[in-house]
Amino acid sequence: MAIGVKVMKRPGSETSYVRATLKGMALTLQHIFRPKVTMEYPEEKSTADWTISPRWRGTHRMLTDEQGRAKCVACGLCPQICPANCIKLVPGEDEQGNRYPLIYEIDEFRCVFCGYCQEVCPEEAIHVGVHYENSEYSRDRFVYDLERLCAQTHPVSTLWDPSDPKGE
Amino acid sequence: MTFFLISSIIKIIVVFTVIMVGVALLTLAERRICAWMQDRLGPNRVGPQGLFQPAADGLKNLLKEETLPAQADKVLFLLAPAMSFVPALLTFAVIPFATPLPTRWGDVDMVVANLPVGFLYILAFGSLGVYGIVLAGWSSNNKYSLLGGLRASAQMISYEIAMGMSTVAVLLLAGNVTLTDVIAKQSQSLFTWNVFPLSLAFFIFIVAAFAETNRLPFDLPEAEAELIAGYHTEYSAMKFSMFYIAEYANMVTASALMTTLFFGGWDIPFTQWDNTPPWTILKTVATLAAFTLKVGFFLFLYIWVRWTLPRFRYDQLMALGWKVMLPFALSYLTVIATAIWLLHDQLGWSYGTPFALALFGLNVLLAIPLFFVLDRGHLVSGSVAEEAG
Structure with a gap:
């Protein structure tokens, strides 16, 4: 090489080719027989070392009351705070003056999963869920309507609590 | 004559099929062993333990789009994959892989072509393989491909010489260039396997063989970190796959060659049962198994080394080839020729276990200072220690 490559001067005891090669090969051979860290996903979804965090913010879920109605009272706070503007809410009111959502739709493609709702x-009523397997065959299946939001059964996220930052 | 033709055609078809399947499985073995070494599992989805993965890969490669660079030299570009692929397979034709198989019509040699000049044929075709790589690099009209091709040719020239020198020692012992005779000479006992009387020649040969097959730590023609993918940057689909098949076929051939030249070929150690007539089918199968096992070991060694060692720098590669391997191979050849002359012509020993053990002792004596010097790291360190400042 024409340009000055800096070559470290090392004592003989620190430089080796044969020994280092053999050492490296012994190491790689040992690793063949070690337990593997791969998690075979569709079959195993959590291992002793890893489970999905309870604070995971995934696709939404609407909780329901004892009669199976959505707990939502159509107050309009969630579409108001939503930074991605992905919640569509049309409020309605029955004879007793109880407000309920006529239309409640979340576009999961627009959603940024911030958890503000x-x-x-x-x-x-509305929760982000601990859930990540959402594939569908068409794009319009990603707009979840009220019925679908209520039908979800996955656990809901426990969001981050500032007073208990480590989740204890 | 008819019998010869028919048996040859059958042998060609069988050997070709076995090598192709072997190469396919070798790609899988490489990926799985590499994964295990990295504490992963590797591809195990397609079929049991991923056994059909190569078939899936092959299918994918057949269906992919073929690209042809606009500025490429079309003829050479299309010719190059075949040119690297064919010599890799041709070399295997002269390697004996088992004892003769007795049939109703006569014994069938378990070698596709029992050439009297088998050994020279191997050296000739072994170096032909680089043409495919160089042409691929040149015809792609891509500077990285060209650099890869250049490196391949430089590397081939540097290591071919050392490889040839190391095998001359084998020829000195065997006294013949026919590979069946080379094996017959080695099959007297375990210690007449050439790896014992010629251990250092084997060391040179294995290093040169790694360089010849462009495997790590000598995979400079590909060097994905420096040259993207070297000579096959511009290739896609099945043509790209051909280079891969060629690389693995070269590995199989080099392993078979190491087995044949240094590890007694199909010889089963500790017994004379396998190399004396009358030939039986059982002997053929047993020796074939022994041969496969030995080749399999070397293939594993190839993979093992690849996933252990980093790549040489280009000048280190050249320095190792010309300043270490070549003079070492030459002087070793001189020493071993003198020793054989002394033992054979002056003392009148005929080749056998004591002869081999005497040479083995000489090799050990030579190996101690060699590995001591090699291990001090003065031989392949940075090339410009004095100028740097």
Whole structure:
């Protein structure tokens, strides 16, 4: 090489080719027989070392009351706070003056999964879920309507709590 | 004559098929062993333990789009994959892989072509393989491909000489260039396997063989970190696949060659049962198994080394080839020729276990200072220690 490559001067005891090669090969051979860290995903979804975090913010879920109605009172806070503007809410009112959502749709493609809707909800109705397997065959299946949101059964996220940052 | 033709055609078809399947499985073995070494599992989805992965890969490669660079030299570009692929397979034709198989019509040699000049044929075709790589690099009209091709040719020239020198020692012992005779000479006992009387020649040969097959730590023609993918940057689909098949076929051939030249070929150690007539089918199968096992070991060694060692720098590669391997191979050849002359012509020993053990002792004596010097790291360190400042 024409240009000055800096070559470290090392004592003989630190430089080796044969020994280092053999050492390296012994190491790689040992690794063949070690337990593997691969998690074979579709079959195993959590291992002793890893489970999905309870604070994971995935696709939404609408909680329901004892009669199976959505807890939502159509207060309009979630579409208000949503930074991605992905919640469509049309409020309605019955004869007793109870407000309920006529239309409640979340576009999961627009959603940024910030979890603000869950945080702002006064009725603890809308939640982000601990869930990540969402594939569908068409794009319009990603707009979840009220019925579908209520039908979800996955656990809901426990969001991050500033007073308990480590989740203890 | 008819019998010869028919048996040859059958042998060609069988050997070709076995090598192709072997190469396919070798790609899988490489990926799985590499994964295990990295504490992963590797591809195990397609079929049991991923056994059909190569078939899936092959299918994918057949269906992919063929690209042809606009500025490429079309003829050479299309010719190059075949040119690297064919010599890799041709070399295997002269390697004996088992004892003769007795049939109703006569014994069938378990070698596709029992050439009297088998050994020279191997050296000739072994170096032909680089043409495919150089042509691929040149015809792609891409500077990285060209650099890869240049490196391949430089590397081939540097290591071919050392490889040839190391095998001359084998020829000195065997006294013949026919590979069946080379094996017959080695099959007297375990210690007449050439790896014992010629251990250092084997060391040179194995290093040169790694360089010849462009495997790590000598995979400079590809060097994905420096040259993208070297000579096959511009290739896609099945043509790209051909280079891969050629690389693995070269590995199989080099392993078979190491087995034949240094590890007694199909010889089963500790017994004379396998190399004396009358030939039986059982002997053929047993020796074939022994041969496969030995070749398999060397293939594993190839993979093992690849996933252990980093790549040489280009000048280190050249320095190792010309300043270490070549003079070492030459002086070793001189020493071993003198020793054989002394033992054979002056003392009148005929080749056998004591002869081999005497040479083995000489090799050990030579190996101690060699590995001591090699291990001090003065031989392949940076090339410009004085100028740097």
